[in-house]
Amino acid sequence: SNHLGLKLNKTEKKFLRKQTKAKHTLLKHEGIKAVSYATQSLVVANGGLGNGVSRKQLLLVLEPCGHVEALFMPPNKPYSLVRYKTVEESRKAYTTLNGKEIVDDLGQKIILYFNFVEKAQWKNLELQALPPDLKIVEEIISSEDERVLLESINWTQDTDNQNFEKSLKHRRVKHFGYEFCYKNNNVDKDKPLPGGLPDVCVSFLEKWLKEGYIKHKPDQLTINQYEPGHGIPPHIDTHSAFEDEIASLSLGSEVVMDFKHPDGVTVQVMLPRRSLLVMTGECRYLWTHGITPRKFDTIPASEQRKGGIITSDIGNLTLCKRGMRTSFTFRKVRHTPCNCSYSSVCDSQRKETPPFFPKSDMEALQLEQEHVHQVYEEIAQHFSSTRHSPWPHIVEFLKALPSASIVADIGCGNGKYLGVNKELYMIGCDRSQSLVDICRERHCQAFVCDALAVPIRSGSCDACISIAVIHHFATAERRVAALRELVRLLRPGGKALVYVWAMEQELNNQKSKYLRGNRTSQGKKEEINSDASMEGLLVKQVPDLGNEDSESSVPSINDLQEGGYQSRNITNSKLPIHTNRTSFHSQDILVPWHLKGIHDKDGVVEPFGPVRSSETSPVFHRYYHVFCGGELEAACQTLGDVSILQSSYDQGNWCVILQKL
Incomplete structure (x- = not known):
């Protein structure tokens, strides 16, 4: 009996650990706050349309515990919200159903985790029409x-x-x-x-x-x-x-x-x-x-x-x-x-527009401030929520560095690479104060600065990484200057890994994940687009998709469905606006970012999807210069005091590893 009790105790601990993790994930990515006292309402982790649980299937589990007043199942989300008529009924569901295992229509086992929430309600929805014609x-x-x-x-x-x-x-x-x-x-x-x-x-x-x-x-x-x-x-x-x-x-x-x-x-x-x-x-x-x-x-x-x-x-x-x-x-x-009325997208009427080049360094800086710096300040929280899994090749680079190496992440974003290798001393910097604040919340060493003027002593770093940063500079001279600043930080023999977006989203008959838009392309895992459970999202995270800086299209716990958004005014009409998940037709573009995950002051999630309010769901546009094959290597070769150790293509990104001579 003692052996059985020990086993039961381990099972309970494992369950509580997963229940707590589900609670933290919902708070972090969806703004759904669990409470420690009993209420009429519960959030059901893993019990959602996004991981293959139907309304009928979930009601069969919930209704034996009492009268279900409302069941809210957001599209493409691995969770639901249920409201019972009484607190007693809700408490019964919490006690008897927590950890319950069900089987979805594909025969996969799913474990449900319940937590109390203060409210389970959804705001009124607006009507929507079919597309014209x-x-x-x-x-x-x-x-x-x-x-x-x-x-x-x-x-x-x-x-x-x-x-x-x-x-x-x-x-x-x-x-x-x-x-x-x-x-x-x-x-x-x-x-x-x-x-x-x-x-x-x-x-x-x-x-x-x-x-x-x-x-x-x-x-x-x-x-x-x-x-x-x-x-x-x-x-x-x-x-x-x-x-x-x-x-x-x-x-x-x-x-x-x-x-x-x-x-x-x-x-x-x-x-x-x-x-x-x-x-x-x-x-x-x-x-x-x-x-x-x-x-x-x-x-x-x-x-x-x-x-x-x-x-x-x-x-x-x-x-x-x-x-x-x-x-x-x-x-x-x-x-x-x-001869249609939509000349901007008509191949018969489309005119080749000359490429846009800022006329001065000041004009380039103004473009970057409006369409890079200000945008990242606005989207920082949502951007961070889509940046959770390090890319394998970048992890491989960091893991291969000698223990106790000093490494600078220039343009570190939310700091997802700063803790990859605990044997390194890593420090990050970013132009966005909001992203640096997120790094500090995660207890990472990071500070605010411009990638063209990093306040770190020359020759003091064993390695540097620059992931999805240099393509945000608006002239070739500024992009070379950013590379030169990376090299300045390195000691002789030090290495730098650089990633930029690639113009070629189809290479060697392979489409990048950015174009495919699936959660993963490895074997049967492509089905995870709609069938993944929250447990899988918590325990078995997959790399972020597409370009290393792209907006993820994964319908998961941290990704709200795109909907009716209103674009912010575009003052620079010379730059074409790119259509997400399509091939690039110009090297200098504005790429839309659909801001999602808006919550009101009471923590109630607003409806998402096609009926989102344009005032609360703006579209921001980030400037990019997407690199053609060989362009990044050519820029590196102008530096003079480096050798290119490796050049490669990684799912829609051109990458190089440099070594300072």
Whole structure:
């Protein structure tokens, strides 16, 4: 019995440790404060839509303990908030359900952790409309017609085209009328495919034309088949390739499609099975559309198959498991240049603008102050919440340094690299006072300074790191000066590791994680985008995604969903504004940062998603000079007193290791 008691004690300690960690994580990243006394309300860690727990599944656990007055399940979050009718019922749930193990729809075990909170409420939501010029026609064909269309597809015809299959490994694709080329997102208008569109489609198209659902008879068809967990990146169908109208028929399974305006407004739209989506005008030409890779979609618990807006009514959201979906997308090939009203995104009308260069050092400094220094002061807390996991190659560099080495992190941000190797003496500096304050809260040695004038004695450091800093300087001369300042700090033989954003987000046929936007790309872990538990987030953190300085798109405990944001005024109109999660088209750009995680003075989380208030959810724009291949090495070679030990590409970043001669 003594042995059993010892074992039970260890189990209890382990449980309390994880429960406390969940409480601290929710406070740090979501602003949800747990209290030590019993209340009517509880926060349920690991019991959320973001880690595969449906509303029905959670209610089956909660309701035996008492009357559930409200259950709030935020989209893409691994937690929920529940309010019972009485404190006694809430206390019973806390006592009996803490540590309860459940199994999600994928067969994975999840352990729930409960903590009392003062309030479990959500603020009133505003209504939202579909993107302009988008319409959905539900039940446009019968179940029998759906069966006929699906059975008409002969996928075996494409097996001999290995290059084609290789480029689209996450879905099966067939083209009719004209073959769509994914390398340039266009069609060869002089090479129509033999046979035209399948005969089985002709009667449907004629009926839709007659009834006014579509206005033009298509001559190009792309059929995509998506397995659960797969999707398609956000994109706009090339203007010059196709006429205005694009129609897509969904077969086999419903899906949620994400539409995004360049200003950051995101609208999630349910496409029911056997429905027709028709895009024209602004929706077709200006908004991107895509399907997030995941196995579950967040949808309203009632009217699950109804098409249209997915609201942020978190008192009525649940999960819907995806099935095998096949889409028939009909287009009409354009034979004249596009003359739409959206010239800024139109390939027919886009004019090559000369690159922007500040005319003086003062102009460059003003640009950096407005679009680097001031921005990081504003976004520091949210920026820090997305910077939790060190990158492996940077850790490898720091771990390989001799014990007791003196190392300076120039542009240390929230200090996530300052404690990687306890055998080193590390000191950090950053231009942002707010980020340095976060470092100090973490008991790291850090101070405020400019990377061009670091108040550290020359030759006093064994090593330096500069991670995602130098690309924020607005001229080539200032970028070289920043590199020269790094070298000045090093003793002879000392090494510096430098990371900058790369212009090339696709290298050697590999897309960077910044473009893919998944939590991780290692094996089956890409499914963690929607299925990860909070326990996994707490214990098994994965590296931050994409560029080493990019805004994470991971739908986790520390990442609120993008929504309806209002851009701050852009005074420097000479710089193009980059569209997040897309390839770079200019080296000097402004990159949007969507500020998230706003809480009121009582600690109540405001609704997030498409209905966020523009006043509380601004978009800030950071200046970047993205480096082309070889550009960073060339800048280093101008220094004269260094040798380049290593040059490499790391998931959308160019990196070098320098040694002072």
